[in-house]
Amino acid sequence: MTDQVVDTGGVRVSTQGSDENQFLGRTRELKELRADIERAGLDTLSGRKAPRARVLLIAGRPGSGRTALAEELVRQVADRYADGVLRARLSEPDGTPVPVARAARELLTALGRPVPPGAGEDDLTAALREALAGRRALLLLDDAAESEQVDALLPDAPQCLVVAVSGGPLTGITDVRPCTVGGLDTKSAVELLSRHTGSVRITVDPRSAEGLAEVCQGQPAALMLAGGWLAARPKAAVADLAKQLQAESDEGTALGRVFRLAYASLPVNAARMLRLLTLAPGGFVDPHTASALAGCSVDGARSILDDLVALGLLHTVASPLPQYEVPACLYAHLKARTETQDRPAELQLARARMLERTVRLLQSCRTITETDSPETRQKLLAMPQALRFPNPRAAADWLTLRRPALLASARAAVADGELDTLARRLMSQLVRALVVHVGTHAAADDLYAVHSLVLDVAERQNLPREKAAALLNLGDVDARTGRTQAALVRYRAALDAGREANDPYATGRAMESVGGAHLELGDYDRAADWFGRALAQRLARDERADAARLYGRIGAAHTFAGRYGEALRNWRAAVAGHRKNGDLAAHARALSELARVQEYAGRPEESLRTCQEAVEWARRAEDTRLQGALYLRLADTLEHLGDPAAAQLHRGAARRMLGEEPEEPDADEPGSEQATFEPEQDPNAYEIRSTSAED
The missing domain is CATH 3.40.50.300 (P-loop containing nucleotide triphosphate hydrolases)
Incomplete structure (x- = not known):
């Protein structure tokens, strides 16, 4: 048995037990x-x-x-x-x-x-x-x-x-x-009524059915509401309904008259829920949303929603999960009643409950992927059963299906301006859930939209720390999509906000990102200068791993500028830093870049020794791809030194390691491994960083 499905406008209907929609007229x-x-x-x-x-x-x-x-x-x-x-x-x-x-x-x-x-x-x-x-x-x-x-x-x-x-x-x-499009023809209009009321009442009084269709002006939405009203009252005659509507023939449209009658017959709880559904972002509702808006149980909300569908006051949405849609033709009528029958404070409380429920669902959606942690398992068990997902797959499916509504919730919460704290929590949890289930790059477009909303709230509430985080995230996406100049503007604004918030993380990352943008734009002097400023801060805070990495970025900028002496000095500092930190893979990569610069500087023998040392460290780090790339580097250097036989052996070793025909590195591209500007990818890169710890 299929659920009743009604398209907006109401000409296509399917009744319970039918296999397909049937179009009328x-x-x-x-x-x-x-x-x-x-x-x-x-x-x-x-x-x-x-x-x-x-x-x-x-x-x-x-x-x-x-x-x-x-x-x-x-x-x-x-x-x-x-x-x-x-x-x-x-x-x-x-x-x-x-x-x-x-x-x-x-x-x-x-x-x-x-x-x-x-x-x-x-x-x-x-x-x-x-x-x-x-x-x-x-x-x-x-x-x-x-x-x-x-x-x-x-x-x-x-x-x-x-x-x-x-x-x-x-x-x-x-x-x-x-x-x-006008009204339906009389035959089709009567047939539409009979789909809801059954054929008996129409057959025994066909003239009244035709009169009801005329009063409804053949409008499918009005006819469906009339049919729903009659279906809920098996003993009511079609003529009685036609007379009631004819008595109000001078008041508004046909749809408005039938809606008033249908709405007036609703129980108080159902009428209140129907009004509050206009607060649902995008008009799409699920039982959780309705439950939060009305302040009732999820099962109770589901029952009322199904009753409203049977009356033609809601439409179901084709979806693996129960979802409903407020008909656009009824939205204005419901909104008018919301404004006259509900106090503003009640509406604000309903919005707050809806946002809070969405936050908790997103938190549960993310947490189900972290069940390896005993603390996380305990947090999940503390949640009500209705908010838990049975497994990560179910959580991911829910996130995919509800994605448009979730993004609409974020937009509506920010536009509201009265619930900024809840809006910030909502966007924080939405970002985390998207990153966990979809991935940073796959969800980049949605993340960009959410971070733009975060920026709006941060500017409105004067929150420099959140403003800096949002600007950094937006700048990173701009940089990756080739809008480097726009990214540079974002990074400079993030630096100002980070300084205002006295946030060393934000200021350090902003300075490095400004340097990376200048590097991509070909302004190597400014790139080296900004990397140097970021390095000074890292050294002052004794952040050794970041300092070693920044020595390498300074070396790359000098390499592009052709200042090989400065480049060698900074790459040696990077090598020493990674060695002291015990980062074998980073040590090997820094040695690889040092060998590259030595070759550009016209020191092939030194480059050969450094490259051989890098191969050994890459072997210890078990980085097979880096070993293969280094063997190719060795092959190039050996060819320059006049030993083609040894070069061929190294190329063969590279092929065996990489399992494929490797691409030759371009000797004409100095620092090619550093040529593309990739913003620093920090574990918190897409995190809204000033949210409550409980989230």
């Missing part, structure tokens, strides 16, 4: 839309090649069944588009337009294309057009608020089709084929 509209796909466009008629995808517009008021009509059209023609169907929703439930950049990110992710973290709208839309070039895909852009949203996402591929759903015309987009 709209025969004329579907015929016209399919004909518009085949009809020649203005460019074709004028003899020009169509530069962009064909755009079909389905326009209608919320609740008219416009989305369901679009989905049915997509279902009927999807087999013509070999590269599949892509979907994006362009409005929040309250009507706020979704930023084009966010929609483009979601579409690129659906295409399996990498999304550059922090990329701007123009870059993302250009990447989307490039990804769709040469493809034959179908895009469904639902609930478009502005024509600019659709225009920015149009692929430059005539073989693609875009189906846009909106409340009105899309002015400014050429050759749009509009289809205006």
Whole structure:
């Protein structure tokens, strides 16, 4: 038995026990839309090649069944588009337009294309057009608020089709084929009612059913609410409901009248929960969210949610986990009642409970991966059973499915401005959960968005320590994605914030990152200067491992600048530092770089001895790949010294170690192992560092 599923707009329905959704009516509209796909466009008629995808517009008021009509059209023609169907929703439930950049990110992710973290709208839309070039895909852009949203996402591929759903015309987009959606025909409207009430009540009084359909103006959402009301009252006659609605025929829209009747019949607890669901970010709700908002048990919330679905006041979302959606057509009606029936303090408390529950779920999601620790196991056992995940896989699946809602929660919490402490805890736990389950690089785009929100809160609350951490994290992502100049600006701002907070960690890391940015930009003198400032701080704090690493970064800057004497001095200091610290692998790598600089400086014999020493330390460190690379270095040096036979032996040893045909190091690229700017990867690099220890 399947759960009841209703698409926004309410034309497509499935009742319990049915195997598939059944679409009602709209025969004329579907015929016209399919004909518009085949009809020649203005460019074709004028003899020009169509530069962009064909755009079909389905326009209608919320609740008219416009989305369901679009989905049915997509279902009927999807087999013509070999590269599949892509979907994006362009409005929040309250009507706020979704930023084009966010929609483009979601579409690129659906295409399996990498999304550059922090990329701007123009870059993302250009990447989307490039990804769709040469493809034959179908895009469904639902609930478009502005024509600019659709225009920015149009692929430059005539073989693609875009189906846009909106409340009105899309002015400014050429050759749009509009289809205006009104009410259902009487036969389909009565059939929709019978799906909820059963055929008996409709059969015994067909005229009353037709009258009810007329009062509802054939609007699917209104008809579904009416059907839900009748289904909950088996003894009520269709004529009784029709008379009640006709008595209010002068008050508002048909949907508004039926909603008032359905809402008035709800139990107090169910009505309160339904109102509070408008606080759920993105309009997506699960039993935990509803439970926290209403202050009831998870099982109790699930029961009320299912009852609301049966009444047509909520929609279920196709998902492995129970998830629900507030119909966009009812959002304004519910919001109006929230503002008049709930005190602001009660709403704020509900938001706080929802955020706190989300924080605890994220904490549990992360903690389930750390069960090797007795302390962590004890913390898990102390959590209520409803908040625990059975295993890491279940936690990862939950995080993936709830990701859009979690990101929406973070955005809403920051925009609220009244619950910044909870917002900071939420973002801290979200970052940690993403890093654990998804990985720093795979989740970089989401992490960039979250750290931008952290920065907003830190600036608003004047928290220099958190501001520095956010700026460092954002700068690292900018640097890795090639926006080095932007990264440099972030790092300098982080340095100022770190100094204001008197945070040596932040200031040290910011100085080193500023140096790394200058190194990438080719300003080697400034790079060496900033690395030197960071080194002085590390030495003053007796941080020997970091000091040894910084000697190497200074050496790399001098190598690029061609100052081999200074480079040799700093690399020798790095070698000595790593040796004293007992870091065998770092010692071997520093010796490798020292040998490289010696070769550039015209000292091949010294380079050969140093490289042989590095091989020995790499062997002790059991770093096979480094040993292979060093054997290649030895082979190059031996060839320069006129011993090709020994060079060939070393190349053979490198091949055996690496298990493949190795790439030859480029002797013309001094310090090639240091050429790419990689920001320092600290274990706390993506951690919001001034959060409560209990999290």
